[in-house]
Amino acid sequence: MVRIIMHGCNGKMGQVITRLAAEDGNCQIVAGIDTFRGIENTYPVFDNLKDCDVEADVVIDFSNAKAVDGLLEACCEKKLPVVLCTTGLSEEQLQKVEDAAKETAVLKSANMSxxxxxxxxxxxxxxxxxxxxxxxxxxxxxxxxxxxxxxxxxxxxxxxxxxxxxxxxxxxxxxxxxxxxxxxxxxxxxxxxxxxxxxxxxxxxxxxxxxxxxxxxxxYSKAVFGKGALEAAKFLAGKPAGRYEMSDVISF
Missing domain, CATH: 3.30.360.10 (Dihydrodipicolinate Reductase; domain 2)
Incomplete structure (x- = not known):
């Protein structure tokens, strides 16, 4: 069972992935990260990843560009693999993604489907x-x-x-x-x-x-991106540090 932290759990995609994970017998969301508390979840929710004390195997990120810097820093410190789905990153942030991949496993793709x-x-x-x-x-x-x-x-x-x-x-x-x-x-x-x-x-x-x-x-719905993110998380859990793509998930 792959244990997942959902970064941006109370956003639209965060809730889609929460629903999909509950229907998937091979993974479980054990904690969420979000500053918005207006949604009730079955797992504990923290303001940021650094404060999260729940053991996990991988992080899925569907948040916003402003939150990515802190996320990458925390993932490097905790050696947590991360599936990075947030778009609109600056050139500086894209370089930080590459730097983070030297410390932990990072999967980023133009499309998660x-x-x-x-x-x-x-x-x-x-x-x-x-x-x-x-x-x-x-x-x-x-x-x-x-x-x-x-x-x-x-x-x-x-x-x-x-x-x-x-x-x-x-x-x-x-x-x-x-x-x-x-x-x-x-x-x-x-x-x-x-x-x-x-x-x-x-x-x-x-x-x-x-x-x-x-x-x-x-x-037909954004659920296709959530499904892809879950498959990417199951693939990335336990992988060594490095930069990964969705093409690695579907390799054959």
């Missing part, structure tokens, strides 16, 4: 075959109307996964509206759609002569 990370692996294999054959590559991502960044970080991660297999690499094309010319052969087009309450949809097309191969992932 098991499906998205499996898709990245499949795209690498597909690109090795289809890109040299001249297939055009396009990515279309769709999100809710409140999302401010475009394209999504996940869309860029998918494009990067394809490009890892290419030499020379493809250029990224984000907007063709100002161009009146045929698409370049060695480019990946990335288009963003914003509307309604779409949680997240990513489609990758390899378009060739008289055929199209499509890869698609649709997230």
């Amino acid at each position: 098991l499906g998205i990370n499996l898709l990245m692996r499949l795209l690498k294999d597909a690109a090795k075959v289809l890109a040299p054959a001249g297939y055009d590559i396009e990515i279309v991502e769709k999100h809710h109307n409140k999302k401010v960044d475009a394209p999504s970080g996940t869309a860029l991660a998918l494009a990067d996964a394809i490009n890892e297999t290419q030499d020379p690499q493809y250029a990224y094309c984000f907007d063709r509206s100002q161009e009146r010319k045929p698409r370049e052969k060695r480019e990946i087009g990335i288009s963003a759609v914003r509307g309604g309450t779409i949680v997240g949809e990513h489609e990758v097309l390899f378009a060739g002569e008289d055929e199209v191969i499509e890869f698609k992932h649709t997230a």
Whole structure:
């Protein structure tokens, strides 16, 4: 049984993971970290990780960027592995993540979904075959109307996964509206759609002569990210210090 400390336990994702962990027979949340106390939990909640005296195997973090510095410091002191899911970290904080990985196990990924990370692996294999054959590559991502960044970080991660297999690499094309010319052969087009309450949809097309191969992932709720975080926590528990990715969790 993997014992987990939920950092940011009373946030939306913290509560999603609390519910998922209660239904999982292989892990248990033994403590939470949150300054907000308006939610009743079945485990003790502390203001910060340094004050937490509950024995645990790993920390899952879904909090905010301001809390990450203190979290990393405490994880290094306690030698606690941490699944870092908070986004929007500064360049300085990203360096602290790398430094922390020298002291304890740290897993950080652009997207915690098991499906998205499996898709990245499949795209690498597909690109090795289809890109040299001249297939055009396009990515279309769709999100809710409140999302401010475009394209999504996940869309860029998918494009990067394809490009890892290419030499020379493809250029990224984000907007063709100002161009009146045929698409370049060695480019990946990335288009963003914003509307309604779409949680997240990513489609990758390899378009060739008289055929199209499509890869698609649709997230219907944020629970997919919570499930991925739990699987990452079970993977990371007991691992030596180092920097890990979701690709390590689904390795085969």
